[in-house]
Amino acid sequence: MQDVVAATGKSRTDGLRLRCASWNVHRAKGADGRVDPDRVRAAIAGALVPEAPDVLALQEADAECRPHESILDMAGIASDSGLVWQHEDPEMRWGPQSDGFLGTILFLHPRLEVGHRDVIDLPGHCHRGAVVVEAQVDGLRVRIMSMHLSLSQPLRVVQMRIVGQYLRRRPIMQTIMMGDFNEWRPWGGLMFNGRLVGRRFHGAAPRSFPAHRPLLPLDRILTDRAGAVSDVRVIATDQTRAASDHLPIRGEVLISASELSPRR
Numbered sequence: 001m002q003d004v005v006a007a008t009g010k011s012r013t014d015g016l017r018l019r020c021a022s023w024n025v026h027r028a029k030g031a032d033g034r035v036d037p038d039r040v041r042a043a044i045a046g047a048l049v050p051e052a053p054d055v056l057a058l059q060e061a062d063a064e065c066r067p068h069e070s071i072l073d074m075a076g077i078a079s080d081s082g083l084v085w086q087h088e089d090p091e092m093r094w095g096p097q098s099d100g101f102l103g104t105i106l107f108l109h110p111r112l113e114v115g116h117r118d119v120i121d122l123p124g125h126c127h128r129g130a131v132v133v134e135a136q137v138d139g140l141r142v143r144i145m146s147m148h149l150s151l152s153q154p155l156r157v158v159q160m161r162i163v164g165q166y167l168r169r170r171p172i173m174q175t176i177m178m179g180d181f182n183e184w185r186p187w188g189g190l191m192f193n194g195r196l197v198g199r200r201f202h203g204a205a206p207r208s209f210p211a212h213r214p215l216l217p218l219d220r221i222l223t224d225r226a227g228a229v230s231d232v233r234v235i236a237t238d239q240t241r242a243a244s245d246h247l248p249i250r251g252e253v254l255i256s257a258s259e260l261s262p263r264r
Helices: 038-051 074-082 153-168 238-243
Strands: 014-023 055-059 106-107 113-122 126-139 140-148 174-180 219-221 231-235 249-255
Touching: 014 140, 014 174, 014 219, 038 074, 038 238, 055 126, 055 140, 055 174, 055 249, 074 106, 106 126, 106 140, 113 140, 113 153, 126 153, 140 153, 153 249
Parallel strands: 014 055, 140 174
Antiparallel strands: 014 249, 055 106, 113 126, 126 140, 174 219, 231 249
């Protein structure tokens, strides 16, 4: 949808690590049933910013129903974190009153030089979507995708097939997928089948839901390079437990010029 600044630089063979964080903020509705956007911002500043993320992905960060109005303070979160909100172009938002695309919002560190940004409309009983940014950092290319998928496995399969078809149309580069996949099985299920998506994605399955007693690994950080995701853990603090029904997760992804993981 939008081509921005293309970076230049020599490729590195040793790779580099990106720190990634993802959080379904439940439209700022906390454990006490109260909607409190300031509490979410404070939890991001107090619990996620100390992790020094290069990538911050939020889901359910706009209102659920049309016109999907904004809820959070984007300028405040950007100021607290030093990250750049990726939705200033209207084409990167669901509508003029939204901060993201169907509640999916992405922030990136300024050192990631953005070359292409896009959104993917994903069908379902509840309207879902993905946000895509392709960037370079220290001469290495990376695609970052944040998404929120359906509660229904058949719909998740359809949605991931659409994501896979999108990837086939884009240039080959290492891809990171992160967000709320709503897949409760640690082994992943059909939606992560390499034949369905076109490549195999790898990553841990930390238990992130429900926030008060996490049992299900709904939130993931994945990439299509085997062994490239490390130090994945849930960020469980009093602030994050109170602010949403999900806990945020963080992890590190090694970005390199290595080969894609084969289908499986």
